[in-house]
Amino acid sequence: MSRKSGVHRPGNLPPDARSFVGRIGELDCLEDELGPGGDGRLLTLLGVGGVGKTRLALRAAERASKGYADGVWLVELSALRTPGQVPLAVMEALRLADQSAGPVTDALCAWAQDKQLLLVLDSCEHLLADCANLVADLLIAAPGLRVLATSRERLGLPGERVLAVDPLPVGDPDGDQQADAETLFTQRAARVDPGFVLDGRNRREVGDICRALDGIPLALELAAARLATHSLGALHELLTDRLRSRFELLETEECDGEGPPRHWTLRTTIGWSHELCAPLERLLWARLSVFAGTFTGGAATWVCGGGPLVADQVRGLLLRLVQQSIVLRDPADPDRFRLLDTIREYGAGWLRELGEEEALRLRHRDHYRRFAREACSDWNTGRQVAWCDRVVAEHANLRAAVDCALAEPDSPVALETAGSVGFLWRNCGMPRDAQLCLDRVLEREHVPGPDLVLALWARGAVAMNQGDLDVMRGWGVRCAEVARELGDPAMITAAAYLTGGYLALVGRLPEAVEALAPNPQLLIGTDWRGAAQVMNSLGVTYSHLYSGDLDKAREAARATRASSEQCGERWSRAFIDAILAQLDVARGDTEAARGNCRDALAGHRSLHNTLGLAFTLDVLAQAEATGGDGRFAARVQGVGERIWELLGRAQMDSPQQIDARRTRERTLRDRLGDEVYERAYEEGTAMSYDEGLDYALTGEACPVVSTDHP
Structure with missing residues (x-):
């Protein structure tokens, strides 16, 4: 379905802020290839670096976007440095917060099988085999999917169509026509x-x-x-x-x-x-090549300063490189910068010539290791959302730092880096990345210590979200053993989150309450252990809720919210707001439920918590279905369905939650009639991720759905 002009379609194409010159013939060809009558499903734009493949692909994709009901999605691959990460990059670009435990490619194929979308894979040349393998699987699994790739080499798949991207035409020296x-x-x-x-x-x-x-x-x-x-x-x-x-x-x-x-x-x-650059500008250019993706001026100063390049000089020299178009500034954040691929490659070559490549990689690793350690130490505070935003912005650099650290997976540096980054990724909506790096480091034996407890805790928490209960239990047992060996009461309490969570998820609710009961002698700290203590209280609340003791659930919820407010954290607070909304629904207070749901949605959205958003949308739909606006409830139900798709497991495979959804649908059909319900539900599913959340938060009229699109 399409929506009327002015409404954003699903997708993540960046705004085209720069003028576009020429390429009329290429654009016409791409319009034919990517349109309904196009023959090929894989089209590769082939050309040398710097010839304009990416800009041509983005312009063509934008022009073709109305033909793809499920959107046009850009996957930037240039920052990837390790084989096997292409499926993760695609998942990230599609905003899939997949909570299943199987292979990433399988999850992508399952999600895409009924979709009509265009996937733009940019800069495939250094990961050709990985790109080809993933594209081959996707094209088989998803008949409505097309791929537009940019590369310096073909992917080499059967049926691949190639469009050579040549340089721009130049004028006749004796002519007067501008080329x-x-x-x-x-x-x-x-x-x-x-x-x-x-x-x-x-x-x-x-x-x-x-x-x-x-x-x-x-x-x-x-x-x-x-x-x-x-x-x-x-x-x-x-x-x-x-x-x-x-x-x-x-x-x-x-x-x-x-x-x-x-x-x-x-x-x-x-x-x-x-x-033409000054000597120190050339040195900075070479050193900047160590960054993956974008970077801040502060990171450049810390990583690139040293020797003849004094740290205080870095920012001024960085701005000089911006003036010379060597470094590009992020239009959305004036303190973030990036290098184009070809510019980075040239700088990397000089870095090797200077003999500084290894030293700079280690400085880069140590900077982001320190970044992650500080974020974990400051996580359970009012700065949690700001840290989450920074983790998302630094995803490519954190991934590169983890890869560097895991070159020696049995080292203390690898354990500290993977453990703290894995914790952050788990809590900032990137569970697959967390699973990958934690599995790699925990394959090895490590000396018991705080870093090992954190890594074990984070891995168990990822398994909890994936519903992989046996795996979760195993990590929980190991985490508790190490915590007891160390004798740290806060770590022992943190480990109880995994033990109690497992008991709650298998239905042993009284035992879960006993295991999760917070230690009254502990003060809630600012670091990850303090966050785990608040989560324990959250687990007690859920256990009472699912056992049907609503009075105890409300009492526990209020205590947990007070703890969250005390330290300023938002992660557990958003879940508690949703629980309070459920309790409001149970006592028939629709207005209170609506307010608590919107607080929960705002909190989960600020932390990129797709799972929390999906659960909260179900609660909001239930509140409106039983005592509010039926059409609004049906649209929210549709919005929630799209969010659950991103997770890969509807209602986390919970029979209770699935039954509640079906009951809610029957209630709404009885209230509205089948035709009105289905129309409103389709209006919800037609909204993009952000449109749907905006609608659920504000209740403003959603776009009119048309049926003029195939």
Whole structure:
């Protein structure tokens, strides 16, 4: 189904803030291929680095988005460095908070089998085998899925269609018609010098520059940025004379007399830009290549400072590289930066030449190890949401730091890094990443200590969310044993969360209450152990609720909420708000239930807790179904269905919860009639993730659903 203009469709394509030049023929071809009449289901945009494959893919995907009811989804692969992570990256991009325990590819195929969507896999060349394997499985499992890939090499799958992405056309030196390459150069030059225009006086110089750079967009942008320090005439002389000499050298050394390939043009242009940088700018460029994804100015200072590059100089030099288009600034956050793939590759090569690669990787690892340790120590406070936002923003760097640490999986550094990062990923909506890194580190034997308790606790908590009860019980037993060996009362109490949680989930509720009972002698701390203590109290509340003792459940819920408010944490507080809403429904107080549900939704959303959101939407739908707005309840039921799909397990396979959902549907059908219910429910399922949550929080009228889409 489509929705009326102005309403966001599902997907995650970034806003296209930059102008787009040329490519009319390519876009028309892509429109045909990606439209309803297109023959192929895998289309690869093939071209050298810097030629504009990504921008072309994004523009084409946006134009085709109305043809995909389940959205267009971009998966950026350039930051991945370890084989096997492509399925996780796809899951992350799709916002799937999968809570099952099987292979990630199986979960993706199961989710996608009835979807109509376009998957854009960007920068496949360094993970070709992984990309090809996943795409092959997805195309078999999901007949409504298409893949648009960008790569420097083919994926090599049967039926793969390839569109070669060439550089932008350059103009005839004796002609007066402006070609696309000249247009792009002029636009970028005007950003550096607002008075710059292309006219009869400079047309030949601009044309010569574009021809010297083979019309490669990234090369043109790097050259235009140099107009901040060079006149057009000086730039023309440098590029047409010096680059021509370099090409001749490459021709002699590397291609035995054949014309230089276009990737040499870009490499040479980047090398020229590198030479024009000051020595400390070049050093910073090389060191910045160690980052995966985006990074902050503070992280750059900590990781890249040292030796001749004093830490106090880093930020100023970073801004100089931004001015030269070497480093790009994140438009949504002025303190976050990134390097384009080709720029990073060049810097990484220089880092190896300098002999600093290993040292910088370790500094990067240690920075993010310290980051994760501080986040765990400060987790059970009013800064929890801010830490969660930072964990999400630093996901690629945390993943790279974990990979580096796990090069020695039996080391204390690996245990500390994987344990603290795994805890954060589990609590910030990334359970699959948490499972992977924790399994890798816990395969080895480690000396008992606080880091081992944290890693065991986090792994057991992941298994709890996955419903893998036997695995959860095993990790819980090991966690409790190590905690008792250490004799730390707070760790023993934290381990009780896994023991009591297991007892509650298998229906041994009185035993669960006894195991989870908080230690009154412990004060709730700020770190993960304090968070576990609050979670124990949450478990007591759930045990009373599921045993049917509503009075004890309300008493325990109020005590837990008081504990959450005392320290300022939101994770347990959001679950408690949802429990209180359930208790409000039981006593017929719809207004109170509505308010508590919306508090819970806001809390879970701020922490990217998809599981909590799904449960709370069910409670809100129940409240409205029994004493509120029936149409609103049916739409929320539809919104909740979409959220449960992201988890991979409807109502977490709970017979009680599944039965409650079916009963709620029957109630609403009786109130509204089948036709009205189904229309409202479809309006809910047609909303995107954020639209649906906005609607549940505000109750504002949802978009009109049309049926004009196939």
